Amino acid sequence: MGHFTEEDKATITSLWGKVNVEDAGGETLGRLLVVYPWTQRFFDSFGNLSSASAVMGNPKVKAHGKKVLTSLGDAIKNLDDLKGTFAQLSELHCDKLHVDPENFRLLGNVLVTVLAIHFGKEFTPEVQASWQKMVAGVASALSSRYH
Amino acid sequence: MSLTKTERTIIVSMWAKISTQADTIGTETLERLFLSYPQTKTYFPHFDLHPGSAQLRAHGSKVVAAVGDAAKNIDNIGAALTKLSELHAYVLRVDPVNFKLLSHCLLVTLAARFPADFTAEAHAAWDKFLSVVSSVLTEKYR
Numbered sequence: 001m002g003h004f005t006e007e008d009k010a011t012i013t014s015l016w017g018k019v020n021v022e023d024a025g026g027e028t029l030g031r032l033l034v035v036y037p038w039t040q041r042f043f044d045s046f047g048n049l050s051s052a053s054a055v056m057g058n059p060k061v062k063a064h065g066k067k068v069l070t071s072l073g074d075a076i077k078n079l080d081d082l083k084g085t086f087a088q089l090s091e092l093h094c095d096k097l098h099v100d101p102e103n104f105r106l107l108g109n110v111l112v113t114v115l116a117i118h119f120g121k122e123f124t125p126e127v128q129a130s131w132q133k134m135v136a137g138v139a140s141a142l143s144s145r146y147h
Numbered sequence: 148m149s150l151t152k153t154e155r156t157i158i159v160s161m162w163a164k165i166s167t168q169a170d171t172i173g174t175e176t177l178e179r180l181f182l183s184y185p186q187t188k189t190y191f192p193h194f195d196l197h198p199g200s201a202q203l204r205a206h207g208s209k210v211v212a213a214v215g216d217a218a219k220n221i222d223n224i225g226a227a228l229t230k231l232s233e234l235h236a237y238v239l240r241v242d243p244v245n246f247k248l249l250s251h252c253l254l255v256t257l258a259a260r261f262p263a264d265f266t267a268e269a270h271a272a273w274d275k276f277l278s279v280v281s282s283v284l285t286e287k288y289r
Contacts, residue, residue: 030267031267031270031271034267034271035267035270035274036274052266052268052271055267109251112251112255113251113255113265113270114258116255116256116258116259116262117258117259117262117265118262119259120259120260123255123259125175125178125179125182125183126182128179128182128183128252128255129182129183132183132184
């Protein structure tokens with residue numbers, strides 16, 4: 001797993017402070033389901049996912065997206081111990097949810113894209129690099145308890 | 148995997164906007180690639196990779212021009228990129244995993260520069276389009 005410099009931590013934390021977790025959550029999860037439609041396999045109970053607009057407007061998608069990003073926000077406060085922070089969630093994703101860890105990578109990259117849309121020029125190559133470390137670290141921590 | 152009519156329309160109309168900033172988009176994409184995925188620099192030991200380098204700009208232009216060729220020939224990307232496909236298979240031999248990394252960095256560059264255009268539908272179309280381009284470029288690998 002990557003090592004976060006003080007600069008990485010500052011970059012990640014300051015950008016996150018400006019993110020509306022509810023909006024970004026819905027946007028991120030929604031786009032995952034639209035751009036990679038096979039990921040809908042985990043969400044049979046979510047109702048109408050039949051078109052991009054149906055997905056993006058779906059209240060269950062928004063609610064769940066918020067849940068996911070809130071958890072990510074917790075991780076940002078513990079960048080030096082992502083494994084510890086996500087230990088239980090890792091077991092959950094393996095044993096109960098049966099989620100292929102590849103999906104964590106996909107979601108991470110969708111989040112990076114959403115941040116780019118939101119922050120534009122401010123989302124410089126340097127800022128992106130810190131965030132790629134972040135999402136890679138989360139993906140790795142979430143798969144660390146898989147067996 | 149082939150592009151629907153709607154997806155082609157999205158790509159072509161966005162390309163019209165993109166082409167006006169093609170060179171800087173190419174440079175920015177490569178900067179993002181080398182910073183986020185330093186291992187990709189191993190393909191460029193002969194380059195000066197500092198931001199602003201002439202080589203970086205020239206190469207970025209090349210990459211985006213090729214994407215443009217694919218967009219302008221979206222009904223037959225295979226034919227449009229035959230030479231490039233051979234180049235990647237027999238000469239460059241870039242490991243296929245890197246096409247996903249470059250595609251992602253191009254998407255992020257487009258998202259940052261054209262936020263209003265980069266709807267969920269456009270995001271999906273571009274991801275798919277770049278995936279098709281990547282497939283064409285690796286189809287002669289073995």
